Amino acid sequence: MKIKVDTAALKSTRWYEFVFRFFIGGAITALAGLAAKRFGPEIGGLFLAFPAIIPATATLIKKREQQKKERAGYEDAERGRAAAAVDVAGAAMGGLGLVTFALVVWLRMREWKTATALVVGTLAWFLVALSVWQLREMFCRRMRAHRPNVLTHALRSARDRKPVAHRR
């Protein structure tokens, strides 16, 4: 599947969705700082990867997809849930990039300039996340190509089935 930039999606995003994310992001940054102050950097550091934004984003995606379907005249709760689940599955792949980011910053922060360590870490996050996503796409494409269509399989087995001899 090709990666596309869709500016129309940004137009359909409501202002309060960004405000909501702004406050969640700000709150978790403040919480990470407070946790480090109170319990030290070893506990505070854990909160740098706290997934507070996921419940907010997934709920907004579900709501938006559901509204889109309702406007089209359907009532489909399943569609909203599926869209949210796909987004979270993407976040799981991005999480592997987040592990790489943390490793780069941990191992290179003392030797490199701060800006260099953070920029290289962010690039490493993106490259790892993108590679994992592309690998998964390739794997899924192959699986789809090799998996026999359920309907074709059912039709083929019905055709090949020998007539059963009836007992008298």
Added chain:
Amino acid sequence: MKDILLRIVIGGVAVSAFAMLGELLKPKSFAGLFGAAPAVSLATLVLTVMKEGKAYASLEARSMVLGAIAFVVYAAIISRLMIRRRMQVLSATTLGLGTWFACAFGLWYGFLR
């Protein structure tokens, strides 16, 4: 208080910027990658280096490795719960946070304590 407000503003801007970038991109699974962008960590680490120094920030990043592993476990489990078990989005994502806490603090207890 000033420090907390600064963190809220910088963290909020960083998270919103990555979220906006994610909104622009398709397909959805690719846009989802930006849900795991290092927005909070970038904001926090910049402020930490300015205030506490590089060694302190490096220690935070070491713990972040474990937090990020817990993030992967959390996201993988809840996406599966929503697809396979048809669990509600809000309950899966919020109750699932317990998985993150258990995993992150379990790893911290096992490796860093």
